[in-house]
Amino acid sequence: MGHAAFPVSAAGMLLGIRRVSVLMPGVIIFAVAFGAAASAKGLSLFETLLMSALVYGGISQLIALELWRPEWSWGGIVALAALTATVNARMVLQGASLQPWFAHYPKSLNAFHLFFFTDANWVIGTRYHTEGGRDLGVLIGAGLALWLVWILFTIPGHALGALMADPRRLGIDLVLPIFFAAMIVPLWRGKRAAVPWLVAGIVALVTSKLVDGYAFIIVGSLSGALVGAFTDDAA
Known part of the structure; x- marks a missing residue:
């Protein structure tokens, strides 16, 4: 699949999964933290899983929970949308840094894999591309693996949150800075x-x-x- 000079292969997807596996422990803790926070805010397991699967925003999901309300007004919804857009705007810069690589692929394929594009994917993609790699399957494989793990480990996090009045007592509020600090080390x-x-x-x-x-x-x-x-x- 793809042009010979810019392929999309199963081998590339497997390579992406292997490379992202070193970041999985941090992602798992991150997902558990979100599930616990969502439970503490009163979201059902179904609502929590739906948010993880469709929003898939990581840090913006946790920030959204900080502003979560039992009842919503249109003003509150607009404010939350603006806030999460601001937080996620970093992805524009990250995606732009890899645009010379992405530009060789169809827009439909880029639209698909960019849904799964995360900070971890950016780290992996940047290093892989710097090393001379061109197989987009690396990003697709890593992105799909992270997405599935994120959804899966939201479940035990939600169960944990239901048993704990204040998730921060376990240091969950430290997950974000530790996670992002660990991700920049390979760069x-x-x-x-x-x-x-x-x-x-x-x-x-x-x-x-x-x-x-x-x-x-x-x-x-x-x-x-x-x-x-x-x-x-x-x-």
């Missing part, structure tokens, strides 16, 4: 390449102190991207 390419990360982190922290909400995610990401662009030009 380490020396001190110079770490400058954009450092700038993004500092700008995000300062913005979070000065501006309410989640604007720090976008501001930090854009700052890091700009510094990275100038760093590459100077290299």
Whole structure:
């Protein structure tokens, strides 16, 4: 399947599953944390699984639960949609960084695999493409595997949340920073390449102190991207 120079193969999908397996423990804990939080907010198991399967937003799902209400107004729905869109906007930058690779494939195929595109997929895809890999099956296999695991382990998380009044007592609120810190380790390419990360982190922290909400995610990401662009030009 696919052009010879840009294939989509079963072997690539299996490679993607193998590569993403090292991140599975973190994803499993993440999924359990979401299931527990959803249960604590009063969502049924069916509603929780439906959200994991159709929204599949990871961190944005947890943030949405922070604002979850027993009753909703149109204003509340719009505010929640704007917030989750802001949080997920990082995926635009991540997808754009791999656009030269994706551009060789049909739009319908890109629309399919980008539904399963996550931060973990971006890490795997970036490293694989940098190494000279071109098989899109790697991203498809990794994405499908992560999606299935995310849905599956939402179930024990929901059961755990039903038994626990405050999931944060088990340190579930630490899952996100630990997970994302672990994901960037494979991208380490020396001190110079770490400058954009450092700038993004500092700008995000300062913005979070000065501006309410989640604007720090976008501001930090854009700052890091700009510094990275100038760093590459100077290299």
